[in-house]
Amino acid sequence: MLLRDRTIDRYAHSRPVIECAQCGEPVYVPEWSEYLDGHRARHLWRCEECGTSFETTVRLPSHAAA
Numbered sequence: 806m807l808l809r810d811r812t813i814d815r816y817a818h819s820r821p822v823i824e825c826a827q828c829g830e831p832v833y834v835p836e837w838s839e840y841l842d843g844h845r846a847r848h849l850w851r852c853e854e855c856g857t858s859f860e861t862t863v864r865l866p867s868h869a870a871a
């Protein structure tokens with residue numbers, strides 16, 4: 806069904822993709838995530854290609870603080 810395919814495609818494109826700093830392979834899913842406070846979250850990523858681990862910190866919208 807066309808509508809369903811289009812929805813999945815849009816969802817896939819809206820997902821953040823992190824590139825491994827070591828080998829450049831895309832890493833799609835954080836291995837682990839935690840909320841630091843109401844405004845920030847930290848993600849731990851691990852590249853399946855080379856095994857490099859790294860962290861990113863993202864700022865959440867301020868309305869999430871409530």
Ligand SMILES: [Zn+2]
Nearest residue numbers: 825828852855
């Ligand atoms: Zn890598």
